Amino acid sequence: MTNDICPDSGSSTSTPTDNELQEHEITINNKYYVKTKYHRKNESPMQIAEVLATRLNKDGNLEYYVHFKDFNKRLDEWVLEDRIDTSKEVVEMKLSESSPCTTPRDLTEFDNSFFSTSSLDESESLTQAECSSQSLGVLEKKPIKSRVKNLDAIWFGEHYLQTWYFSPYPQEYTEARVIYICEFCLNHFISEKQFERHCKKCTIRHPPGNEIYRDGEISFFEIDGVRQTTYCQNLSLLSKLFLDHKSLYYDLIPFMFYIMCRSDAYGFHIIGYFSKEKNSVEHNLACILTLPHFQRQGYGRLLIEMSYELAKIENKIGTPEKPFSDLGLLSYQKYWQEIIIEVLHRYHQFHGGEITIEEISEKTYIAQRDVLYTLHTLGIGSYQGQTAIRLTDAMIVMSKNKKRRIDRSKLDWTPPVFTYNQLRYTK
Numbered sequence: 358m359t360n361d362i363c364p365d366s367g368s369s370t371s372t373p374t375d376n377e378l379q380e381h382e383i384t385i386n387n388k389y390y391v392k393t394k395y396h397r398k399n400e401s402p403m404q405i406a407e408v409l410a411t412r413l414n415k416d417g418n419l420e421y422y423v424h425f426k427d428f429n430k431r432l433d434e435w436v437l438e439d440r441i442d443t444s445k446e447v448v449e450m451k452l453s454e455s456s457p458c459t460t461p462r463d464l465t466e467f468d469n470s471f472f473s474t475s476s477l478d479e480s481e482s483l484t485q486a487e488c489s490s491q492s493l494g495v496l497e498k499k500p501i502k503s504r505v506k507n508l509d510a511i512w513f514g515e516h517y518l519q520t521w522y523f524s525p526y527p528q529e530y531t532e533a534r535v536i537y538i539c540e541f542c543l544n545h546f547i548s549e550k551q552f553e554r555h556c557k558k559c560t561i562r563h564p565p566g567n568e569i570y571r572d573g574e575i576s577f578f579e580i581d582g583v584r585q586t587t588y589c590q591n592l593s594l595l596s597k598l599f600l601d602h603k604s605l606y607y608d609l610i611p612f613m614f615y616i617m618c619r620s621d622a623y624g625f626h627i628i629g630y631f632s633k634e635k636n637s638v639e640h641n642l643a644c645i646l647t648l649p650h651f652q653r654q655g656y657g658r659l660l661i662e663m664s665y666e667l668a669k670i671e672n673k674i675g676t677p678e679k680p681f682s683d684l685g686l687l688s689y690q691k692y693w694q695e696i697i698i699e700v701l702h703r704y705h706q707f708h709g710g711e712i713t714i715e716e717i718s719e720k721t722y723i724a725q726r727d728v729l730y731t732l733h734t735l736g737i738g739s740y741q742g743q744t745a746i747r748l749t750d751a752m753i754v755m756s757k758n759k760k761r762r763i764d765r766s767k768l769d770w771t772p773p774v775f776t777y778n779q780l781r782y783t784k
């Protein structure tokens with residue numbers, strides 16, 4: 358296995374006793390100034406954070422799991438006491454008094470007020486008893502606190518990936534802190550030995566379901582949440598490690614999954630996927646994920662583009678399901694901007710004159726609300742008494758500068774037809 362960054366897994370951690378805790382003045386649910394690695398340039402590294410849990414690390418030192426105020430939850434971390442300032446009382450400013458810079462970290466570039474990006478409340482997560490993967494498809498939401506990441510990292514094939522969020526893997530797996538996942542069948546294993554034994558036996562080399570697209574090394578497979586239950590359950594557990602919202606992950610029946618893979622001589626390696634509600638009138642995508650080791654390489658854009666290509670074949674103008682995550686919003690914003698600039702530029706070249714929001718929506722299959730939002734982010738304004746947008750050369754270059762594109766001629770897909778109760782599937 359290759360392992361470029363494989364920090365201490367913390368696998369031999371334990372829960373501190375009350376006596377051990379009493380010696381320290383830091384208490385769970387209280388807020389302190391804690392040193393973060395993620396502060397902005399002109400900001401103090403000491404940021405307000407809430408202590409959510411404690412543990413003893415393998416050296417017997419007490420560690421605290423902290424969530425930094427206004428930071429995305431994926432930046433939560435285990436810290437030693439020396440990063441926590443207990444001498445200073447935490448004073449939280451009311452919103453009106455606070456600095457204008459109140460957006461969560463990692464979402465600093467854009468005004469996010471148009472969409473709600475708030476995560477579902479922690480209470481929407483599941484109890485450990487409910488977490489067996491067998492029961493994922495039929496669970497009802499029940500409240501528990503699951504604000505603390507239950508796995509530190511996963512070995513995914515040959516990649517060591519640090520996790521971002523809680524995912525309801527069964528307790529015996531999360532006790533290990535680091536688990537092993539087969540990148541082809543997505544089954545999970547507690548020990549390296551079990552995993553290696555599995556790899557020798559596992560003959561699966563691509564996701565189950567039909568391959569609906571192939572362009573060079575990139576393929577898409579279509580999978581039905583009803584038919585390929587185990588794979589979809591495993592996919593949901595895996596993706597929850599990097600997705601902090603949406604309860605739909607526990608109910609697979611109403612969804613189709615579109616898995617994007619990169620192929621080599623060994624097989625089809627999953628890059629990411631999006632899910633799509635079978636009978637949604639409004640939504641062309643439910644959830645989207647690029648696995649961390651493939652992020653920022655244009656694959657998220659490719660997934661989004663594929664969701665619109667499917668919508669075009671269905672002849673349905675649609676929108677992705679909200680709320681967005683911060684990264685989801687950034688990715689959609691970039692995609693919409695590129696596509697809309699492209700349309701405006703072409704329209705201006707060939708027709709000149711005016712184009713309505715409705716027309717942009719019809720040409721792009723992007724919902725009118727999303728078109729309007731994007732035009733605002735691009736700086737729609739009043740020019741010589743008319744509502745207009747000024748397309749700069751930089752904007753046009755940006756819209757043409759795509760790393761990857763879907764080649765529609767290579768898409769072999771007809772919209773699936775479902776029976777009324779969506780449990781039976783005919784095509």
Ligand SMILES: CC(=O)SCCNC(=O)CCNC(=O)[C@H](O)C(C)(C)COP(=O)(O)OP(=O)(O)OC[C@H]1O[C@@H](n2cnc3c(N)ncnc32)[C@H](O)[C@@H]1OP(=O)(O)O
Nearest residue numbers: 644645646647652653654655656657658682684685688691
């Ligand atoms: C509807 C929903 O499901 S919302 C939930 C979205 N999913 C998640 O949040 C799960 C975790 N995140 C992810 O899986 C990924 O970050 C995704 C799917 C959102 C994006 O996937 P990626 O493969 O990284 O996207 P891609 O490389 O195509 O980037 C597209 C653009 O989004 C923006 N972007 C994406 N990630 C970032 C980032 N970390 N920081 C800043 N901008 C970013 C950039 O503008 C980028 O274009 P650029 O690289 O040319 O500047």
